[in-house]
Amino acid sequence: MPARSRGRKQHLRRTGIRLRHPIAAALVVAALATAAFPCDADAPLEMVAIPGGSFRMGDPDGQPDETPRAVTVAPFRLMRFEVTNAQFAAFVAETGHVTDPERRGFGYVWPGRWIRVPGADWRRRSGPASNLVGLDDHPAVQVSWRDARAFCRHHGLRLPREEEWEFAARGSDGRLFPWGAAAPDEGGTRRANYGTNECCAADMSDGFHETAPVGSYPAGVSPFGLHDMAGNVWEWTASLDAESGKYVIRGGGWGNNPYCLRVSYRHKNPPDIGLDMVGIRCAGDP
Numbered sequence: 001m002p003a004r005s006r007g008r009k010q011h012l013r014r015t016g017i018r019l020r021h022p023i024a025a026a027l028v029v030a031a032l033a034t035a036a037f038p039c040d041a042d043a044p045l046e047m048v049a050i051p052g053g054s055f056r057m058g059d060p061d062g063q064p065d066e067t068p069r070a071v072t073v074a075p076f077r078l079m080r081f082e083v084t085n086a087q088f089a090a091f092v093a094e095t096g097h098v099t100d101p102e103r104r105g106f107g108y109v110w111p112g113r114w115i116r117v118p119g120a121d122w123r124r125r126s127g128p129a130s131n132l133v134g135l136d137d138h139p140a141v142q143v144s145w146r147d148a149r150a151f152c153r154h155h156g157l158r159l160p161r162e163e164e165w166e167f168a169a170r171g172s173d174g175r176l177f178p179w180g181a182a183a184p185d186e187g188g189t190r191r192a193n194y195g196t197n198e199c200c201a202a203d204m205s206d207g208f209h210e211t212a213p214v215g216s217y218p219a220g221v222s223p224f225g226l227h228d229m230a231g232n233v234w235e236w237t238a239s240l241d242a243e244s245g246k247y248v249i250r251g252g253g254w255g256n257n258p259y260c261l262r263v264s265y266r267h268k269n270p271p272d273i274g275l276d277m278v279g280i281r282c283a284g285d286p
């Protein structure tokens, strides 16, 4: 059975649609071939309503591209969690989407510096010898900006603009991290999955060497209850950085030190590369 057809049948099972009559089954499958699926029944994309508001974006003590400015964002929605491997797998099964790393034949892997690894893609995040066993609820990685946009569009969503992302991460009170000003491990409380306290290696004293299941650090939620806005994986935004011609990613990841976990920290990547520390969180209009 072709993978797409198998994916549809699995989706129908999950959604409880029973196909007793072959003609009815053919009609339903034909309809599904032309219509976008709703959210996967087993792994819904939980959206949080962000009320919108005004805040001071940036950090006066940060990098030159974090120069503070007053910003107002309109109400929008943002996923409570990063997109998981289970959710990305359902998307691929339903659409046949081929990611940029699969198409190009390589992805980037971080053992302390970026290495281009042939055969690394979302199913084999570290290279051909790796797999996703036990990682269903971990964030999907090795997805390019274009792959992230396709995933969100499939669900009737979009990528967040970086102003929206930063407001959702910090609210209006000028905090440094989603949870406030405390260091991610202050007082023995773990607030994020990140790397060593000094640049720049993975570290598992927070429980996870690389990615963690999404939502593993409830002490680190943002003012709006969003998980892993700091750490676990970086998140693509819709925003093009005019100077570099690259797309902005936010939030830091499992291989970064706390400086990169700050809500205002910006990094930029080309739109067609996948990395094992960059994932997806979709936004939507109200």
Ligand SMILES: [Ca+2]
Residues within 6 Å of the ligand: 193, 194, 195, 202, 203, 204, 205, 206, 207, 208, 209, 210, 254
């Ligand atoms: Ca860690």
Ligand SMILES: [Ca+2]
Residues within 6 Å of the ligand: 082, 228, 229, 230, 231, 232, 233, 234, 235, 251, 252
């Ligand atoms: Ca994150």
